Amino acid sequence: MKMSRYIVMDLVFYGNSLNYDQGSGNYQELKKITKWDGRQYTLVSRYALRYSMLDTADKFGLFELAEADNLVKSGKGDSTVIQPATEFLLTGDILEYPEFDLFGYLITETKPQNFRTAPVKVGHAVSMTPFMYDAHFNANIGLANRMRKRHGEMKPNPFTAEEHQTFYQYSIVVDVDSIGEIEVYISEKSDVTLADGKYKLESIEKVSSLKGDGLLIKLKKGKNKKEILQSENVELCDFEKIDKVYRIRYRLKDDEKIKKRIMNLIKTVMNLKRSIKARDEDLSPKIMVMGLYRDSPYMTFKDRIVLLDEYTEEEYDEIEEQETDNGRILKVRHVTSKQRKPVFEVEGLEAENLDIDKVEEFVEGIFDDGELSRVAVFTDPSVELRKGSGD
Template identity: 30%
Template sequence: MSKGLTLTVIFQAQSLNFGEGIANISELKKLTRGDGNLYTFVSRQCLRYDIVRLGSMLYNWNTQVVDKSKGTVQFKDDCSIKDSEEMDLFGYMKTAKKGGDDKGGSNIRSAVARLSHAISLEPYRSDMDFLNNKGLADRIGEHPNLANVEQHFSFYTYTITIDLDKVGKDGDVDLDKEDKFKRVKQLLSILKVLNRNIRGRQENLAPLFIVGGIYDIPNPFFLGRIRLNYKSNKPYIDSNILKQTLETKIFDNSIEKVTSLGMVSGIFDNEEELKSLFKDENYSIEKFFDNLQDGVKAYYGV
């Protein structure tokens, strides 16, 4: 039976993903909800970009697998998941060039590791930052250029779900179990220290809170189940939603038995209440990833 690994993360960061903007205003990517509020978000493509960037930097992932031989920037025809961790984990589409005997069509591999957008847990309140390049302009006696940049400092949440059975498998390619484990292990290590370089800043996307585990099916159980509120100006996570989610049964097995929690102490006001939902003895982020890594290792039998 195929196993699925899923984890849902909360991190805290500022102004992570901008759209095209209007005139000299840089606009954050935003969503509108039924409560009338705007929430900023970090696209899944943005998260993937930084995961692959760190994969290349920390683990020498091969990113030289792209060309434009068919008029479209895409993965090379002669490259497979054996050559690229990115193609293996996040999928690909290779279009065929129409003409001659080529009937067109596409060669597609669905993502094995599926990311959601990272959505802010606090509404955007139209904060702006006024910028200019006065320092440079003064050097040559010119007037500075002006810019306005939207700013949002918030908690964010995203979910990643990995189909462990499909890692390292694509058509005739079937990597050995050690390589499969290695790729998932590296991905988990990257998520633990995930960061983003943007506009002269390096933002920390590492988990402050994380929940998940390895389940009988690849399903994002905690996606959309994270709600943040404030009490006496301190943030707390809605534990009732988490408790109800933990009651979910798959093939008559409750997911509560295989779900773990990790958090950075001192961030959320109801820390002890959250811990009471789980049976772990150690609730550190590091311990959470250690347990998950052990579970993946056991699944692949390495």
């Protein structure tokens, strides 16, 4: 049985206070999780990481995000949700946008509901050191002082914010063969939202042209009728009608576009930033274990990456020379320098060690043919990886 291609990334980054919870009153609380040892660790949710990936890719010009015209509100009252427009789905144009192609979607408006399992699965990032309940007290004293001079009172709006600066680790699994391809299910008379309102689906027909087979989608709203065509950027891979439900399978025509999308995702991860509370945190990996798997089961090494707490000690002699009236004096001072620094170890891993700037070159291997199971460790120069843990 043929197996899919996978890219697996186990990453470590360094950051400070990256994801706050709802909190209560004037206390700003970090998201936390309790692990097997009974201690609490701070958490950066996968939703926060996904948001930062899309934000970073958008700012760097790597991804084009969907405009408001392609989004709709579905539901009523407090149950209203924002989701891609049904027209966007039916024509296949939804594949033009990496945020839906890579990270999936749920469209509740159609019957049956349409969802896409994310080809790019991002795990929560969990701190590698326990949270020690560090916090600091803040107040809006500058503005409050100015108000006091004018109004005779001062309300500085005090609040306390938790802080945790440490290393975090998380994993990303990319199902390469699921990118650039979707399945759509929709029944007759299902709602289809366009810019000028809601229509009912009347029928979907396969039509032929010089450009090949495509779909013609017929809609109706009262006496008004409208026809929309399949996107020119996708090809029709499969189309059938089972009872009153249409099943459509689209795929992006350009394989190079799919490859570029994957490479842009890798660039985003390697240069990931997170803007939070007037800070711009750099979440680019300090250590990354990357595996390429083709026609073979994939593995993750996330739980094998260990942060060691070690001291380094250096001893040396300093010689100081002084001229005096009685002649020259030499002073020899023996100095011992102790420094505490993080050391990482990847337990039981046999992999090649590569420079962090070789990541994109390494990923190119997933697009070749034949069985593949290759793992490499990429290390930032600012971090020490214990010898023998990677080779």
